[in-house]
Structures are given as C-alpha cells and as structure tokens.
Amino acid sequence: MSKQAKTAITPTREENFPEWYQQVIKAADMAENAPTRGCMTVKPYGWAVWENMVNIFDGWLKDYGVQNCSFPMLIPVSFLSKEAEHVDGFAKECAVVTHHRLEADENGALVPAPAAELEEKYVVRPTSETIIGDAMSRWIQSYRDLPLKLNQWCSVLRWEMRTRIFLRTGEFFWHEGHNAFKDHEEAKGDCLHVLDLYEKFFTEYLAVDGFKGVKTPEERFPGANETYCIETMMQDGKGLQACTTHDLGTTFSKTFNIKYQIQEGGEELCHTTSWAFTTRMIGALIMMHGDDDGMVMPPRIAPQQIVVLPVLKGEGDADILAYCSDLAAKLKAKGLRAKVDEREMRTPDKMWDAIKKGIPLRVEVGGREMEEGVVTHVRRDLGRESKTTQSLESFIEGAQGILDAIHEDMLARVRRFRDENTHEAASIEELGAFFAAGKTGFVRMPVAVLDDPALEAVMKEHSLTTRNMPFADEGRSVLIAKAY
C-alpha cells in the first residue's frame, strides 16, 4: 500500500476549495507568485495554454475584420481624467509613473532622481479606452473610415488589494478590442456578435458554458451604456465573469471627440465598443474542470493532448522507445499534439505528472503492447476506469475521436453542473434563506427584485452580487451569486 494520499491534490475541493486551487496550479507547474507584489509569473505550461487561446481567437477576430495594433503601456494621466465616470472606476487602482531616472541616494540606494520628475505623469494602463479613443479621433474622418475595428494583445495593470494567481493579479494578460461605428445599432450588434464569438470559443474549445446576458446598471463597466457578459459557474458554486463586451455609446466619443462626416455633410459622434477576455480564463478552466487529482485540460487547448508513456523494464527498452516514437510521429501526422515521455523517471511518477498536468489522453506502451501491436490508453477526465486496449492502427485512426469525446463529455459535465446548481427564488426571504442554509450556486430571481430596497441588505449579508440578466430569460430574471 502506498503512503500517498488517495488524491494527488491535498486538500480536496470539498475540504478547502481555495487552497485546492492553488495546489493544482503548483502541481501542474502553470504559474507562481512573482517577486513583484500581486503579480504572477506564468510558467511555460501555463503560458502554452494562453498561447493556444490567443492563436485560435486571434484568427477569429481577423476573420471579423479586426486589425491588431499596439498602443503605449503608459497613458498620460490627463487622458484618464477626461472621462469622469471612467476615472471613478479606475483611478484608485492605477500605478503611476512619475520619474524617468534613478540615482543613488546618500545610503547608496537607488531612488527616483528628484531632478527627473516628469511634468506629465503617466498611469500604467489599466485598460486603453482613453488612449485608443484619442487615436480614433484622429484616425476617423469620414463615414468611409467606419467601422474601425482595432484590437491589441497586451497586459494591463490594476493595483488590486487581494490577488490570486490567474483570477485576480496586478498585471494580467488579455486582448482588448476597441471598435467604432456610425450608430448605436451597429455598435450594439458588434457587442452581441463578439459575445457570440466568445461563447463559440468557450463551448467549442474550452468546454466551458455559462449564462450569456446583460449586466445590471451597478455592475456595468465605468463609462458604458450597457455591459454584456458570459457568467460561468465554478465548482464551488461561485460565479466568474468570463468575458465582457461593452456598448460605450458616445461616452468616449464625446470625451475624445471621435466624430465622422456623414454623406450629407454634417458631423456625427461615433458609437464605440470595447471587449475582452483575460488570463483569468485559465483560472476558470482550473475551477470548472479540475478534480482532486489536479488539472483536467480541455483537449482542444491542451498544450499536450496525448502523452505516450513507455513502460520500460530494462530489456528491450530501445525497441519499446522506437515503437513509442513511431506512434507519436503518426499521431502528430494526424495533427495531434502528442509526445513521448522519455524522461529518466519512474513510470508511476510520469503517470502522476501527466495526471496533475491534466493531459487529456495517456497512452501506455510496454512489452505486451509492442508484441501484440496494440496500445493501452486512459482518459484523464474519466480516470483508470476508462483504460482501454486496442490495436495500434485503430487507435491512431480514432485518437481524434477520443479527444472529441473527452471535449463533449467535459462540456456536458459543465452544463449539467451549471443547471443543477442554478436555483429559483421568488422572494428576498427565499434568497436569504438559501445562502443562510450554506447552499451554493446561482439563484435566479424575477428582475423586479432589483427595485426592492430590501435586497441590498440580504446581498451584503451573504456577500452576493448580481451576475447578469440572462438573454435566455428575455430580461425577466436576474442571477444572483457569490463571485470571484
């Protein structure tokens, strides 16, 4: 018997969900806390997940006519201060660049040189509506310049009080799209279209689904007329906003003078939008798919989809390794991300490594398989119960199908969990009673509850927030939950 715990991760999700989350990240070697306050270092395995997300979604944006570009990381403070509502939202979490030179003080410590203080201070971008709005005002002259669709992949900085790797860090990575249109109808259409792209991306690549809907006025992005989002549910029942699109109306057009000439000769304000998803999505993947043995990667964005594990005994190892390499090469030829684990480690340790990293499909090849021309494989999402032996040829033909099946099952599991943990409440009393009883999940209520002055106290008591008003309910209901 093993001295090891029954699960690869301690504590388990049930024992301590936040600690389990941290341990999964460590066990999968995805990221760690950086020496810089509140910031994370994303390690190769974690970054590979992000890269896959970027590569897929970037292509979709280009298909939609979005052009990539790059705006400065430093934004003049004066830009930020132009839009009052926007300032209210971000000013309190901005890092400010005030000097352009360091020098040694009397103790030899490097300090900002007093003589090098900047006349114009800069904030490290918390988001780029202002500096892009400024550019748009110069780039857009006529209706012929519209729509203008811009995007940048970059990182932003928000000085958060409490940080957690991937979920909330000082610096995080995202893409931010900023589009300009001639009227509100087009702008709203843009918001809804991009939201559909996000939904497609989530369901088809991340095996994630949630509630598509619109934010309540209190939860809107600072400066937006309307904020749309997809709210997802973590395994502890808490909500997580997975992406957003903002209908900014003419807020930033007015502030930054983004106007175009119409055919008839007059001038009109542009209607702008902005939208994003972030590295937070990796945290969502962990909390939606992970289990007590660690990460479970959705196959279509998994950095490695298949690990080929040679079971070596000393004799005939070279033949087994050759057999494995041949298998991996054939899988790669099929477009699959497969790799032989040739590291000098004990086989069981390699297995647990693959399990903790969440590699979707593990293939074991030993002397038995080689002699019989077969392979043995195990699905990460189902565990050893799914262990199957089949001929080499049929496996190579069917591998893509197995990965697709894993994806579909993971998505179905996520949807079932979401549905089973979404409850109805008709009154504020019911809402309070639900959370007072220690239950978890989302609570769906009639929207009229938002006008009830008694709601706030109950929400505060249980640390609840309104997540969104789901499109599926056509504005009749609002989802309330604890959230990340």
Place this chain on the structure above:
RNA sequence: CGGGCUGUAGCGCAGUCUGGUAGCGCGCCUCGUUCGGGACGAGGAGGCCGGAGGUUCGAAUCCUCUCAGCCCGACCA
C-alpha cells in the same frame, strides 16, 4: 485601506516564551535494487534564520523601527 496572522534550506514546518551560533519532513544529487496508479536502502549537497538598528561576552530567540506575504472584510476581469 481597516482587523488578525506569518516571515528559519527549493517547498512545508519545528526551534523563539526560558539567549549559547540551527533541526525535521518532502524535494534535490550519487550508488544499488525497483518501475503497468505515487518504491526502498545507504550515502550526500543545501540556510549570514525578511531587512536595519539596539541590549548582551554572546541574538533565529529580547527591544525598537521597517519591509514583504497570507487570511477576513470594503473594491475589482
């Protein structure tokens, strides 16, 4: 930014109350036996105890000041 807690080896901790120059587990390195859901034995490397002052013959330990992190709130993708 309030309230609480913690900084000692890569990680997790003991030692601090009752000062005497640092220890345990895991991990890491070497050798052997092992290897299909976490092996075992024997050796070995690794720490100016968060930082700066102070008290003392002597400080991880006592005092002062700092810095950082964690948890609980308020704010947030």
